[in-house]
Amino acid sequence: MSKWIDISQPLTNDMAHWPGDTPFHYTLSATKEQIGSANIGEITTSLHIGTHIDAAFHFDSNGKTVDQLDLDLYIGKAAVIDVSHTETITTAVLKKYPFDQTTRLLLRTSLPNNPKRFPSKFPYLDPEIAQFLSEKGIQLLGIDIPSVDAPDSKELHTHHALHQHGIHILENIMLDHVNPGFYDLIALPLAIHGADGSPVRAVLRPLEGNE
Template identity: 65%
Template sequence: MTKWIDITQTLTNDMAHWPGDRPFTYEVAATKEQTGSANVGKITTSVHMGTHVDSPFHFDNDGITMEQIPIETYIGKAKVIDVSSYHTITPEVLRDYNLEDVERLLLHTSLPNNPKRFPEEIPLLDPSIAAYLASKGILLLGIDMPSVDPITSKSLDTHHALYKHGIHILENLMLDNVSPGLYELIALPLRIAGADGSPVRAVIRPIKGDMANA
């Protein structure tokens, strides 16, 4: 049986976080000795720590929240493509890849996977890719960066463009050691009522016979 590949950032107390955002912490809040029966852990975190999804409410007050997004969005066939030779990803770049019958697209960019260092700059996703991806029937865009927009962006143009075209967002994937090709994807968010995002456990499994022509 083909093994699943974990493409999730491990949540650790020393991982990087957005400047000004709440860092991730885990602690044993009550020990087995204290409770008499079990260790009980406690976490504090932003919902945008590590590998996570955004709901439209993250950047639009009228946008839907996590529990309103169909769970099928995050389960199914996905294609990984390598765009690491480009600093700016545009529709012209994406036209070089076969995206027919692809509903979930995962981009391996030039940003090295390093959860303990928050990048000052990341490759750029031109907002115009949203219309192109929608024309191909894509409903989920995953990236190995902390955002689909520049780190300093306040307008979040690519977030808004993707939402306008019905494309959901999955960020901070670990793709450095993943080969281009077709995979099964499971990236389930927590069912948090009213939430603007959620951490996920993202895993992929190669689809036999479909790992070429990426």
């Protein structure tokens, strides 16, 4: 059986974070030497650090929170496609790829994976792709960039368009080492009550005929 491929960013104290957000920080709050029994760690972080999912509550105060999401969205067959030839991802671009056999689509874009650098510019995802992806049955869109919208966007048009078409969002996956094709995906969020997002450990396993 094929091995699982990790496509999540490691959570490290020197990883990049969204400007203005709480950076990730791990430390030992107590050591075995201090208390005699165990090492005890603690973390502080934005929920949108590294590889993470957005709940609708992130951009819609009436939207679902992480604990209200259907876990089946984040487990199952996924298609990985390579759109790294363009800086602008439109319906015309996506129409060239076959992904009718799954409800989960992961995009490998032109931005190289670098967890320690926050990019000043992302490839552009046209909000109009939401309707096309919905017509194709997509319910989860994963991308290897920090957001489906530009870093300076206040309106978050693509977030809202995807939500309006029933498509959930997985951001900051790492796909530079992954070939296009079909995979099993696991990208479960933590059960954080009332949360707007959650870091995930995202992994892929090649399906038969895609190894």
